[in-house]
Amino acid sequence: MRILLTTYGSRGDVEPLAALGAALRALGADARVSAPGDEEFAALLARAGVPLFPAFAPVREWAKEMIRIRTKSAPDDIAALISSQAAIIVGRQYEVLSTAAEGCDAIVAFGLFPSCAAARLVAEKKGVRYMLGTFCPIWLPSARNRPHEYPGHPLPADVTDNRALWDFDIATKNALFGEAINGLRARLGLPPLDDVRAYVYGNPVLLACDPVLGPWQPSDLIEAVQTGAAILPDERPLPEALEAFLRDGAPPVYVGFGSIAVAKEAARVAVEAIRAHGRRVVIARGWAELVPIDDWDDCFAVGEVNQQALFRRVAVAMHHGGAGTTVAAARAGAPQVIVPQIGDQPYWARRIAELGIGAAHDGPKPTTASLAAVLEKALAPETQARANAVARLIRADGAEVAAKLLLETMDRVSV
Known part of the structure; x- marks a missing residue:
């Protein structure tokens, strides 16, 4: 099986994909990673023996600039910034991932929501399998936790029911990312979406975090397949x-x-x-x-x-x-x-x-x-x-477990 692992994020997003890619390749899969082409990430993936297909732009300077702007902006201005950046990321990542996914049977997407949306669109257009991955349970809908709060879209103070708040999260993601995603869908000749979160998340989701540190309690709002964290072995001596x-x-x-x-x-x-x-x-x-x-x-x-x-x-x-x-x-x-x-x-x-x-x-x-x-x-x-x-309780085999589960789970993921 040929699998593209993709992210647009920092080292914490890229290194687990290097570990997962290496584990997949050890199992005989043809795994490749699309990630920011920053020099440190290129070296990391080379050390793991996993081919790198660079994302649309390096991430380090972009991330620093986004943080600089956010610290000086009002919430509504930050929300507008998120939406404008989403349009750029979705469009440019779609182009990059269309090439990176050539010949692949499946795409597994991690990282920023707009980047994952681009991966989902590529999978849809190519007719290949798709799965979302995440490294923390709080990003997944559950009655046990509240959704992440976005600038300009505060969670209603008078609502305490987490299910209702996750419904509110659907509206928030539509407001922030819907125009970017549906705009590209229109250009691709695809119909618009009413719920971009459901489209990008899919079902099931790969939750690649340690069950001791970040336990997942089964939820009727989404199915998650949890493994240990994907850790890339590092034998380098200290300076x-x-x-x-x-x-x-x-x-x-x-x-x-x-x-x-x-x-x-x-x-x-x-x-x-x-x-x-x-x-x-x-x-x-x-x-x-x-x-x-x-x-x-x-x-x-x-x-x-x-x-x-x-x-x-x-x-x-x-x-x-x-x-x-x-x-x-x-x-x-x-x-x-x-x-x-x-x-x-x-x-x-x-x-x-x-x-x-x-x-x-x-x-x-x-x-x-x-x-x-x-x-x-x-x-x-x-x-x-x-x-x-x-x-002593932390799993050391998270990447291997995730790779095996991924190969098994892909058999029941719809195209």
Whole structure:
């Protein structure tokens, strides 16, 4: 079977597809990935041995610009921005994916809703099978959780029934994305849709997240096939300079915000909070390009490194709460401090607190005092003990399980 895995997103969206693509290829499937062509993602997929078909544009600068605009805009203006960007993404991704999917039997789409919509349209026009994938249960309709709230479309304050709120979500997605999707459908000679969410989501959905960290309770609103998280094995050694720093003292606290372009001030707040506990610091530069705040020898800055190896050597992993970073730290047994910024990150912050394997900061902009208080909880011996216990429960075979389920499930997915 030839399968195209596609996303338009950051590293947290791309790396699981590299793992899933490698697992599919190990099972004899001809898997390929369409993802942003940023240099770091090209290297990642090359390491996994999975062919890359670049998306319509690199994502790093686009994402940073979108975050910059959103932080300075009113909700209604952000909603208009989302819709205008959706039209660009749907149209241009449709062109790219039409080529990438040539000869494929199935398309599995992850990431931004407009990109998934483009994948669904390509599958429809080519008459091939399609499935949506996601890395977090909160994106799926369920009576147990509320839908994500979009700028300019707040959930009704007087409605507490989650089913009713998910109906409201249909209207929201139609308002934000309907014009872009139906506009392209008209140009392709296809009839308009009344419910773009149902079209893009389909049924069933592949939920590629760990069932301990992000458990899925069966819902009569949608069928989800859950596996463990798709983790790409990483055998790369840590840089020698980092190894020397780690050997030279007590385990440090890791600080990194991944693909989130947080303010440079975040480094100062984090370092001061960590120093208040007498701990050393490893700062991951990330897309925010964080750097040490001074030349003290208790801080070490790193670029892209093997997180799987590094997290086994730290006292705490302090991060933004991306799904990939959360599962990497949990699997390594590293207590966590999550400072959630956007999307599903508040969910992962809540989950690590509920599991007792870390602490969640209340809000995206900590002060030195507020972050130091949260870090104190993560450094507690009982948190480390609980993190060690939960680490043993995290699935290590999520990519293989997902690949097998995907091949089996595709047999019953309608074209």
